[in-house]
Each structure stands twice: as C-alpha cells, then as structure tokens.
Amino acid sequence: MTEIIQYVSIFIMKTPKKLQDKVIIANPNDNVATARAEIDAGIVLSRDEGDDITTREKIPFGHKIALKGIIEGKPVFKYGQRIGVAMSNIKPGDLVHVHNLSGERGRSK
Amino acid sequence: MKHSFLGYKRDDGTVGVRNHVLILPTTVCASHVAKRISEEVPGTISLPHEHGCAQKGADYEQTKRVLVGIARNPNVAAVLLVGLGCETIGAPETAAEIASSQKPLKTLIIQESGGTNKSIQKGAKIAKEMLDYASKLEREQVGLESLVVGTQCGGSDACSGISGNPSSGRAADLVVDSGGTVILAETTEMIGAEHLLAKRAASDWVAQQIVNLVHRVEDRAKALGVDMRGANPAPGNIAGGITTLEEKSLGAIVKAGMSTVNEVVEYGEKPTKKGLVIMDSPGQDTASIAAELASGAQILTFTTGRGSPVGSPIAPVIKIATNTPLFSKMTDNMDINAGTIIDGDETPQEVGQRIFDLILEVASGKLTKSEILGHREFSIDRLSPFF
Numbered sequence: 001m002t003e004i005i006q007y008v009s010i011f012i013m014k015t016p017k018k019l020q021d022k023v024i025i026a027n028p029n030d031n032v033a034t035a036r037a038e039i040d041a042g043i044v045l046s047r048d049e050g051d052d053i054t055t056r057e058k059i060p061f062g063h064k065i066a067l068k069g070i071i072e073g074k075p076v077f078k079y080g081q082r083i084g085v086a087m088s089n090i091k092p093g094d095l096v097h098v099h100n101l102s103g104e105r106g107r108s109k
Numbered sequence: 110m111k112h113s114f115l116g117y118k119r120d121d122g123t124v125g126v127r128n129h130v131l132i133l134p135t136t137v138c139a140s141h142v143a144k145r146i147s148e149e150v151p152g153t154i155s156l157p158h159e160h161g162c163a164q165k166g167a168d169y170e171q172t173k174r175v176l177v178g179i180a181r182n183p184n185v186a187a188v189l190l191v192g193l194g195c196e197t198i199g200a201p202e203t204a205a206e207i208a209s210s211q212k213p214l215k216t217l218i219i220q221e222s223g224g225t226n227k228s229i230q231k232g233a234k235i236a237k238e239m240l241d242y243a244s245k246l247e248r249e250q251v252g253l254e255s256l257v258v259g260t261q262c263g264g265s266d267a268c269s270g271i272s273g274n275p276s277s278g279r280a281a282d283l284v285v286d287s288g289g290t291v292i293l294a295e296t297t298e299m300i301g302a303e304h305l306l307a308k309r310a311a312s313d314w315v316a317q318q319i320v321n322l323v324h325r326v327e328d329r330a331k332a333l334g335v336d337m338r339g340a341n342p343a344p345g346n347i348a349g350g351i352t353t354l355e356e357k358s359l360g361a362i363v364k365a366g367m368s369t370v371n372e373v374v375e376y377g378e379k380p381t382k383k384g385l386v387i388m389d390s391p392g393q394d395t396a397s398i399a400a401e402l403a404s405g406a407q408i409l410t411f412t413t414g415r416g417s418p419v420g421s422p423i424a425p426v427i428k429i430a431t432n433t434p435l436f437s438k439m440t441d442n443m444d445i446n447a448g449t450i451i452d453g454d455e456t457p458q459e460v461g462q463r464i465f466d467l468i469l470e471v472a473s474g475k476l477t478k479s480e481i482l483g484h485r486e487f488s489i490d491r492l493s494p495f496f
Binding site for chain 1: 267268271301305330331334336337338341347349352358359360414432451452453
C-alpha cells in the first residue's frame with residue numbers, strides 16, 4: 001500500500017529510463033502502465049531489459065497500455081492490486097479499457 | 110506549536126476557519142423565507158434544501174443529524190433556524206440539539222410569525238444582530254489539533270490516483286502528524302480497496318467496521334437491483350481512462366493519506382477520535398461534502414481530473430487539478446496543479462507540501478477559488494422516500 005503514495009517519487013525513477021517519458025508504472029508487479037501523454041499507434045517503447053513494447057493502437061492520455069500479455073479471465077494489476085479481469089486475450093501494447101477489462105465489484109449479480 | 114493558524118475560538122472549544130452567520134431552514138417549506146432573510150442581510154448565508162418533512166426512521170435521523178451538525182460546525186458563528194411550524198424536523202427540537210455548542214442561536218417559526226413577509230422582517234432583524242456579533246470576533250493563533258480536514262475527489266480521471274490523490278494524501282498525513290483530524294468519505298469509492306484500509310485500522314473492531322461499511326453499500330445496490338458500474342465509474346471517469354470501480358477506489362483512498370484509521374463514523378456523525386477517520390457517505394460529491402461539514406470539517410481538499418467546480422456552503426474547498434491540461438483549462442476553479450507530477454516536474458511529496466501550506470493559509474482566512482466564485486452546492490443523501 002505504501003508504494004501507492006510513494007511510487008511517483010520513487011518509482012518514476014525506477015521506471016526504466018526509456019519508458020518513463022511515455023508511461024507511469026504504478027507498481028513493479030503491474031501488467032499495465034498509464035500513458036503520461038497521448039501515444040500514437042506503432043510507437044516503440046524501449047525497455048532497458050530488452051523486450052520492447054510497440055503500441056498496437058493509440059493510447060489516449062491517462063489511459064492504460066498492456067506491458068505484458070494477459071490471457072482472458074486473468075487479473076489485471078495496477079497499483080500492485082487487482083483492478084479486474086481481462087475479457088479477451090490482451091497483447092503487450094494493447095489499450096486496456098472497458099472493451100477488454102471488466103471489474104469484479106459493484107456488479108448487480 | 111510546530112504548525113498553527115489563525116482561527117475563531119468558539120465557546121465549546123472548537124475553532125472556526127470562517128465566521129458565518131447561517132440562516133438554516135429545518136424544512137423545505139421554510140427554505141424560501143430563509144433565502145429571503147439572507148438576501149435582506151448580505152454577509153449571511155442561507156442553506157435552502159428539499160428535506161425536513163414527511164421523513165421517517167433512519168432517513169429522518171440522518172437529515173436531522175446533518176442539519177444539526179452543520180449548525181454546530183465551528184465555521185458557523187451564529188444560527189437562525191427557520192421552521193414552518195408543522196414539519197417533521199421542527200425548529201425547536203433541532204435548536205435543542207444545537208444549543209450545547211453555545212453559539213448565538215434563535216428560532217423563527219413562520220406560522221407563529223404572521224406569514225412570509227413578517228417572518229422575513231423579523232428574521233432580518235435577528236440576522237443583523239447576529240452579523241454585528243460575528244463581525245466583532247477576532248482570529249487567534251491555534252494549533253492543528255483544532256483542525257478537521259475533509260477529503261474529496263470528484264470528476265476523477267486516471268491521473269487522480271497518480272498525482273492528485275497521493276498529493277492530497279501527503280497533505281493529509283502532515284495534518285495528522287500535526288495532531289489534526291482527516292476524514293476519508295465516499296464509501297462507494299472504497300469498494301475493492303477496503304482490504305488495504307482494514308490493514309491500517311487501529312483495531313480489529315475498526316477493521317471489521319470498514320469491511321462492513323463497504324459491504325453495506327454493495328448490498329444496498331444489490332437489493333435495488335442496481336449494477337454500480339455505469340454510475341461508478343461514471344462516464345466521465347471512463348473517458349478519463351478509469352476502467353473499473355476497483356481501479357477508481359484504489360486511486361481514491363490515497364487522498365486521505367496513509368495514517369492509521371482510528372474510527373469509523375456514520376454519515377454526518379462527529380468523530381470522537383483525532384487522526385484519520387472514515388465516514389460513510391455516497392460517492393456523490395455534494396452529499397458527501399454536506400456530511401463532512403456535519404462531522405465538523407472546517408476545510409475540504411478536493412481533487413479533480415475532469416474538472417469539478419463544486420464548493421461548499423460553509424467551508425472553503427481547495428481544488429486540486431490532477432493534470433496540467435485541466436489546470437490550464439479551468440484556471441478559474443483550480444487552486445493547486447498536481448499535474449506537475451504527471452509532467453515529471455514534481456513529486457507527490459512536493460505537491461502535498463504545497464497543499465498543506467495552502468491549508469494553513471486558507472485556515473487563516475485566505476479565500477479559495479470556489480469561495481471567490483460563490484460555489485455553495487449543497488445536498489443531503491436520502492435513505493428512503495418521503496412518506
């Protein structure tokens with residue numbers, strides 16, 4: 001939990017240098033990141049550890065991009081916490097939003 | 110004392126950061142007369158509302174608790190209660206619950222005062238005397254143990270949980286560290302994050318209360334057959350990049366900081382403990398703010414990503430933009446830009462310090478943007494229909 005409040009100061013520094021211009025990763029365990037500005041489709045986000053991510057579609061400001069592949073039915077993590085499950089297979093570089101991510105709380109059934 | 114501000118010491122030991130004369134109708138039927146009295150005496154504030162009659166049970170208790178709490182709020186120097194005479198929440202019994210605050214308090218009953226015109230004349234005379242009294246009060250230096258800060262987020266976007274709320278949380282932690290009280294409300298926006306709050310509870314009992322509070326809201330929605338998604342996250346939240354209620358909640362709860370949760374109170378109930386306190390309220394901002402005022406909050410922080418102009422009738426609201434485009438677009442409304450965090454120019458610690466410094470300035474009298482613009486939105490949450 002502490003990481004949530006501290007991560008911007010600490011984790012912006014920890015976010016791999018080439019990535020940090022474009023996105024904020026709230027927690028090292030997250031499989032999505034938040035776009036710091038609109039990112040066009042086809043932009044290569046280089047990661048220090050090698051495996052680059054290419055945006056597969058436009059990511060609007062503040063929206064989420066998949067950092068890893070997420071299989072349908074598997075959880076999506078932000079802030080190091082579960083924010084819902086994938087409704088379809090998500091590939092790295094995909095926009096993650098209401099079309100492919102569903103919350104598990106506040107449902108009528 | 111390490112940190113202090115200049116406030117109005119009240120006779121019951123509380124401290125106001127504002128010095129309002131409040132013309133408070135106890136029922137919708139007295140709202141027009143209360144509003145007209147206030148118009149006759151500029152400098153006073155009226156609080157017209159739609160409640161106060163034909164309410165039963167918990168709903169009646171809740172409305173009355175809010176009206177009494179707002180009248181007792183230390184930002185209010187004196188109160189004129191206006192009743193009709195035949196309503197459920199009558200002026201005399203409401204006055205009886207306000208009386209122990211020891212502030213100047215009068216009641217005016219329209220049916221006993223000869224109707225609208227005579228009530229306005231009579232009320233204006235009382236309001237003038239109250240305004241004269243309040244104008245003679247002076248601010249004195251006090252410590253932060255007298256301060257209660259209510260936290261809010263409204264019109265959230267995906268930046269709220271990254272910039273605005275962690276900054277607001279940092280300021281909240283500084284208030285708590287200085288001996289003050291911080292209220293976290295908006296129970297709907299704790300759904301999916303309650304386990305993190307429960308972990309920080311002062312006792313097992315408080316932890317259980319937090320979980321129960323959140324489940325109560327979920328059960329209420331289920332009983333009504335309502336799927337909360339659609340209302341929460343709201344369409345604007347989704348357009349701003351928030352996808353799920355859990356995501357919104359995880360971003361929302363950090364606005365009140367990382368302190369130990371010392372107590373859980375009902376909507377509009379006054380905390381008995383200092384430090385961080387959780388108060389039940391809906392996510393709807395104006396109804397949540399009203400309850401925080403009734404709980405004794407003298408100042409509110411309010412983060413917004415989409416751009417909410419909402420203020421409050423008796424307490425300054427500090428508006429914190431979560432992103433720089435919003436801050437530029439709605440400069441009139443925004444007191445602080447936390448978008449600098451998204452831009453990479455500042456940390457939540459730095460923005461949080463700016464918010465804390467502003468809280469102290471505002472507590473000592475500096476007006477916020479929402480006060481200057483005259484934003485005084487007000488509503489009370491309802492638990493059941495009129496009968």
